[in-house]
Amino acid sequence: MMLDRPDPKVEKIGETFRIGSVTAIGVVLAFSLGFLNSWATIQAPWLRVDMGAVALITVGIAFQICALARMLSIASLEVPTYRRIVRIFLIGLVLVSLGVLLAIGGDALNYSRRLMKAA
Numbered sequence: 001m002m003l004d005r006p007d008p009k010v011e012k013i014g015e016t017f018r019i020g021s022v023t024a025i026g027v028v029l030a031f032s033l034g035f036l037n038s039w040a041t042i043q044a045p046w047l048r049v050d051m052g053a054v055a056l057i058t059v060g061i062a063f064q065i066c067a068l069a070r071m072l073s074i075a076s077l078e079v080p081t082y083r084r085i086v087r088i089f090l091i092g093l094v095l096v097s098l099g100v101l102l103a104i105g106g107d108a109l110n111y112s113r114r115l116m117k118a119a
Contacts, residue, residue, distance in 0.1 A: 010078045010079065010080065011078070011079040012077045012078060012079065013077055013078075013079055013082050015077065018071065018076055018077060018082070021071055021082075021085075021086070022068070022071050022072065025064065025067055025068045025071055025089055026068060028064065028089075028093060029061065029064045029065065029068055032057065032060065032061050032064060032092075032096045033061060035057070035096075035100060036054075036057050036058070036061065039103060040054075050103065050106055052099075052102055053099045053100070053102040053103035053106060054099070055099070056095050056096070056098050056099030056102060057095070057096050057099035057100065057103075058099075059092075059095050060091075060092045060093065060094070060095030060096035060097075060098075060099060061092065061096060062092070063088055063089065063091050063092025063095060064089060064092035064093070064096070066088055066092075067085050067086075067088040067089035067092060068089075070085045070088070071085050071089075
């Protein structure tokens with residue numbers, strides 16, 4: 001059984017470059033988790049559109065966690081594996097971004113509905 005041993009024939013990335021990638025993924029993941037935490041603790045009532053946003057953000061965070069876990073592997077030094085991990089991270093980043101945009105849009109629509117009722 002091979003335990004995450006990199007293939008000596010495959011092109012490698014530098015360890016310093018991988019360390020930077022791990023840091024970048026970790027920082028973005030922390031911001032994603034922080035946004036979800038801050039948003040979940042707001043006392044305002046939730047709308048149906050919020051559930052879609054939460055789903056997108058949660059799945060996106062799962063992709064980011066997967067990318068971080070894989071980036072910590074020695075095999076991530078191989079260029080094909082590294083590229084696959086970056087794709088997984090970018091999918092997570094896009095999903096979280098779409099969730100945040102949906103949350104902002106839902107809040108904007110809710111505020112505009114309240115203003116229309118007050119008028």
